[in-house]
Amino acid sequence: MKKGTETLTFVFSLIFLALILTFYFLIFSTVATKTVETKIVSLNSISDNINLLNYLRTPTNINNFTISDLIIYSYYNKDYQDLEGLSENIFNKIYLENKCPVWILNAKIKDEEFFDVDSDFSLEQLRGGVRYNILQLFGVEPLRYTNAQISIPSFNQDKIKISLITGCLR
Amino acid sequence: MNKKGDIFMPTFAIITLIILSYALFALVIKAGEDKTTFIGQSQAELLKTYQKAEQDLFYLENLVKYKTHETINEFSKNGGLKQECNARWKFNSNCEPDFENNFIELFKNKFENSGYDIKEIKIQDNNLILKFNLDYSKKFKNFNIDYNLQPEFKQEIALDFTKLNDLKNEIIKCINAQKDLTTCTNEKTSVSGDIIFYTIENNKNILILTDKLEFKKIDFKFEIDQKDTGVTIQVF
Numbered sequence: 001m002k003k004g005t006e007t008l009t010f011v012f013s014l015i016f017l018a019l020i021l022t023f024y025f026l027i028f029s030t031v032a033t034k035t036v037e038t039k040i041v042s043l044n045s046i047s048d049n050i051n052l053l054n055y056l057r058t059p060t061n062i063n064n065f066t067i068s069d070l071i072i073y074s075y076y077n078k079d080y081q082d083l084e085g086l087s088e089n090i091f092n093k094i095y096l097e098n099k100c101p102v103w104i105l106n107a108k109i110k111d112e113e114f115f116d117v118d119s120d121f122s123l124e125q126l127r128g129g130v131r132y133n134i135l136q137l138f139g140v141e142p143l144r145y146t147n148a149q150i151s152i153p154s155f156n157q158d159k160i161k162i163s164l165i166t167g168c169l170r
Numbered sequence: 171m172n173k174k175g176d177i178f179m180p181t182f183a184i185i186t187l188i189i190l191s192y193a194l195f196a197l198v199i200k201a202g203e204d205k206t207t208f209i210g211q212s213q214a215e216l217l218k219t220y221q222k223a224e225q226d227l228f229y230l231e232n233l234v235k236y237k238t239h240e241t242i243n244e245f246s247k248n249g250g251l252k253q254e255c256n257a258r259w260k261f262n263s264n265c266e267p268d269f270e271n272n273f274i275e276l277f278k279n280k281f282e283n284s285g286y287d288i289k290e291i292k293i294q295d296n297n298l299i300l301k302f303n304l305d306y307s308k309k310f311k312n313f314n315i316d317y318n319l320q321p322e323f324k325q326e327i328a329l330d331f332t333k334l335n336d337l338k339n340e341i342i343k344c345i346n347a348q349k350d351l352t353t354c355t356n357e358k359t360s361v362s363g364d365i366i367f368y369t370i371e372n373n374k375n376i377l378i379l380t381d382k383l384e385f386k387k388i389d390f391k392f393e394i395d396q397k398d399t400g401v402t403i404q405v406f
Contacts, residue, residue: 006176009176009179010179013180013183014179014183016180017179017183020190021186021190024190027194028194046217046218049225050221053224056228057228068228068232069232072236072383076379076382077382077383077384150225150228152229153229153284155236155377155379157284
């Protein structure tokens, strides 16, 4: 009889434990919306911001302008030829074809785009690469896109917003 | 089963109940506050703050340069006076040239809606010197950023204030000595009735926005009404 009580206690405890675990599992999986979340803050755009700022500070041979001055000068004189050539030359050296094949630079005033230039690199070479294909096989976008933005003053009160979008291989 | 075995399972079940209840309380019931933790958030925020400051410094540097050019253009057209004087010098009145102060006032007006407050402004050796106070302090849940900058910008003014002040004193002397103003100074003049027009050539280029943006040399122009100079001639 004593042995029967012990067995019964054991079985009931086991059932009780199972019920507790099931109950809390259900509670935690449905009610617990606030979770302890750990995220690694992305610092990717920081290097693009530095590149963009250095680009704008770059001196040119035109009237002792910096690129920033040249953007404003080109905007008011509606002539973007020098700016386009210089921008392509600078960014094609910073963002190498086999690492960052995509870069797009644009300038806006009052949300209206007045200038844009982008890389003329082809993605074909990357598509043939092992890394590119493995990433795609696992459903991962092979290029990581980041965006950097800097404002420069114009000759009236409107700010000119310069944006740089880059796509680099992960 | 021995005696220890008798109590193990019920004790284990009760302890599990206590632990899970506490976990429920701590993570669900008590979790009114956000428990999200960002690894590297403080470092990232610090870098972002430095970057924002760098961008502001770059923006201000350019803004000061362009506003100085705009000011030089208007100041030269106004003959160093306030706009309402129509470039006509009249001593001992509101239209007496006070070059440095008038330049600073004009610059401040142009800078007014820029979104930045000038802390200090002065002209020294034909350079405009500006000081700003930039505060990037921020408070976060687990940390604070205290970052304050007081940058100073020095922008060359394409005008010779010493020369202008000397000319002003020379003209006053000429009027007092009742000399002919057209020949009394070395500056280029033209006359129309009682009005003498002065043109002081400036060999420095400034950026000017007309129908397009261009580099131009801007002459400093003003006029004086010989019959209404504002100078009281002292007769001894």
